[in-house]
Amino acid sequence: MLLSNNEYNNLLSLPVTYDGRVLGIISRYQLMNVFMKRFGRDLFGKKRVEELMNFQPLILKVDASIENASQYVTQNMSFPITEDFILTENGKYRGMGAVLDLLRIMEGSVERKNQTLSKTLKHLKNSQSQLLQSEKMASLGQMVAGVAHEINTPLGYVKSNVENLNEVLQQIRGFIKNCDLLARTTTPEAKETDKYLALKNISNSSLMKESLQTYSLLEDVEDIFNDTLYGIDQISELVMSLKDFSRMDKARVDNVDLNDCINNSLIIAKNTLKYKVEVVKELSDLPQIRCSPSQINQVFLNLFTNAAQAIEKQGKILIKSYSENNSVFVVVEDNGKGIPASYVSKIFDPFFTTKEIGKGTGMGLSISYKIIKDHGGVIKVASRQGVGTRFVIKLPLMAEMKMVG
Secondary structure, rough: OOOOOHOOOOOEEEEEEEEOOOEEEEEHHHHHHHHOOOOOHHOOOOOOHHOOEOOOEEEOOOOOOHHHHHHHHHHHHOOOOOOOOOEEEEEEEEEEEEEHHHHHHHHHHHHHHHHHHHHHHHHHHHHHHHHHHHHHHHHHHHHHHHHHHHHHHHHHHHHHHHHHHHHHHHHHHHHHHHHHHHOOHHHHHHHHOHHHHHHHHHOOHHHHHHHHHHEEEHHHHHHHHHHHHHHHHHHHHHHHHHHHHHHHOOOOEEEEOOOHHHHHHEEEHHHHHOOOOEEEEEOOOOEEEEEHHHHHHHHHHHHHHHHHHHHHOOEEEEEEEEEEEEEEEEEEOOOOOOOOOHHOOOOOOOOOOOOOOOOOOHHHHHHHHHHHHHOOOOEEEEEOOOEEEEEEEEEEOOOOOOOOO
């Protein structure tokens, strides 16, 4: 009856009870030895049940949760699985549970949790991408005022030079007009009054003529033009640096000279650095590496900005680059206030910051760490409080990249 009823087909054992109390359990394997092996009945038929019984079966309360039941069974079951577990209530036998059924339930539960984790991971990746973009925009936002100032300065004297040139142009135009009038009075038909007026105007314009000869006005005009072109070149350099910083017009991954990334990022950070920081560059010739230039630019901008903010009055930032053993290295070192030893191990943790509230998101170095890691590289930090901080970036010449954002 036990083996023919589908309800019990999954059971591997039988309980042994007395007056509702659980005494033990006998496995199907033991019963097969009795009933199906040759001479089994002769060998075991007259033995007491307790000689075949396991006195320490798996016992669970009927109100135990699936999670607790699964944990208990997996920690205590033996392999191969030859027995089931017994269900009790208030110490009394209430039924049997199949280990295999419980394992299937566990498998379904694990599958559902995996699906939930997959969704959570996808959401985290999306959030990470958004954080990366937000941090980049925050970094750019901090630079906007400085860049605007850097553009406004050359733009100001370009405007002033154009106004000066306009005044000179008006004087030259008046002089040419008077010369033209004088030329017309040389004809036989010209009136004496016209000749008089033309000579008078030329006489009044002698100051202009003197200026052309004595003060080299034309040379001054040429200097103004050169000065104006210099200002326009400065504006163009800033615009190109912003363009290279974001690399919106270039492939997301490109062959790049890190020295170019360093120089572009320094131009973007110029207004933050120039009033209190002396930048010392020791850039060696570098082989190009395969990377996302906009992301590497963001890392450098974060490091340069942090270094400047760590310098309270006047200080120095040393930037070195070199290649060695199929890798490219960039070192950013400042002589600022340094980082307390207890904080150094947390410096790359998300949302960790040593800055005052409202002056830092705590995401800059965390995202920088992730960018370098996804490029197959390493970023390390060493710092001494009151001495300064040094960051070392190591990037392979060729790497399989998991691009961020």
